[in-house]
Amino acid sequence: MSNSTELTSFTGWAATAAGAPLERYSYDPGPLGDEEVEVAVEYCGVCHSDQSLIDNEWGISHYPFIPGHEVVGSIVRVGAQVRGLEVGQRVGIGWYKGSCMHCSSCIGGSHHLCGTVQPTIIGSHGGFADRLRSHWAWALPIPNGLDPAMAGPLFCAGSTVFNPLVEFDVKPTDRVGVVGIGGLGHLALRFLNAWGCEVTAFTSSLSKQDEARRLGAHNVVASTDSNALKSIAGTLDFLLVTANADLDWKAMLATLRGRGRLHFVGLVPGAIPVHVFDLLPQQKSLSSSPVGSPGTTATMLEFCARHQILPQVEHFPMSRVNEAIDHLRSGKARYRVVLDASK
Template identity: 60%
Template sequence: MSGDHNLCLTAEGTIVGRYGGFANKVRAHQAWAIPLPDGLDPATAGPLFCGGITVFNPIVQFDVQPTDRVGVIGIGGLGHMALEFLQAWGCEVTAFSTNPDKEAAARDMGANHFVNSKDPQALEAVANSLDLILATVNADLDWGAYINALRPKGRLHFVGVVPHAIQAQAFALIAGQKSVSGSPLGSPTTVAKMLDFAARHSIAPITETFEFNQVNEAIAHLESGKARYRIVLKH
């Protein structure tokens, strides 16, 4: 949700475990209230404070280099922002999706390569090629195939909550010194860094806007899986 003020609040400090997610005013600790830099539109910046920071945090946390080859699993609310950030970061980016119709959109968002993850041969073709893979999906996949796509000392990192236990062969991890990890949101310091980076590179979430009195329609649109890619409620 976004309002008309040039100040946004991270979800962790305002909404999680509290009432008022759809309020037009909110009170929060000053440490979690971060001014928007010039150049970021308040009407669309809101999703940066959830999906945006979720995928930006690993880039900073793991010291991703512009020369790294990074994969993104899922072209949705999280994945589309990951593609934008990684492209601006200078990485060579590979998008993985079960929907081949998303290839053009993924390339427009910053992907250099597109892999139809329903095609085992396409997955095998990228074996041993990626330094980092960000899993943004909420689905169970063949994680061994993605571990196989990592280079030695590569990392499969989860920011999407998959339903069941993550299955992986220990030998593949040991032989390649590969790792599996996960992370939540980022700190206020990392949020501020993300906002500056987004403003500098004109990065913004792709959003659809609904008037506040259309909140039920907006939720139905989201639940139907038709949202592209974040919904903003406008007061």
């Protein structure tokens, strides 16, 4: 184990009740595990999932807890069994920070599907703090050429939208739609444009048309305009839903050509009323996925470094975390918020 400074307590900003402002909070992290790394937090993104857990929108929050799962920082301590990482190395940690490493999913490279995978901020404290620990396999090095001050959201939002492109073998010749231009969607547009696809952005506000094109869309369609949706029926190979809103999913399915896929990464609130007959005749599919595995996320980071893709972010000092969360709640964030732990 490294002889770097050992802290007996970690300090951060904790939610103490649903919807309440975050407060300064310290906790004892216990001994460093043999397979754990300890990271001094430098930057941490603020994700909508942080807000959902702060407000207990999912009914699973336990207080107090420290949010934050888009962490970038430098390793300050390593356990005795850590492999491939060393003190001083800059890494990122996302929605998950550990898995069993011995089940069929982990052995097969799908650590994110492990039955006992450990979310960073559910049943645990996250990265709105001075330090964070994770299993070494979930702490991924930041490639040269990626600005660490902007890279945090790649570990959640970026991994979430990149994962299905790999999982379902999206090709450069495919025509792909992205529903929603927000924290997830704006990265999906950038990824798909660099991938070589013809990209169509679906938005409820055509005032975002120029913005969507700047982010990588070749075409823009109003997601609530039934005539606009009919005009592109049978044209798309893949439709990636990043929005958290209920839409006319039957009409969205109709935009797909044969063997097309409607894929959800956004947590839409309602049920998806789809009949088998909407899928079967043209062999269409309906699917969803969480963030990617460590391997897929590492591939995404290399892709981002190669194409110089970063999220569009707004920075706040960590000391103004409540202001940052209110800004996210207002819907005005463009498109991700990142906290600077040094301020």
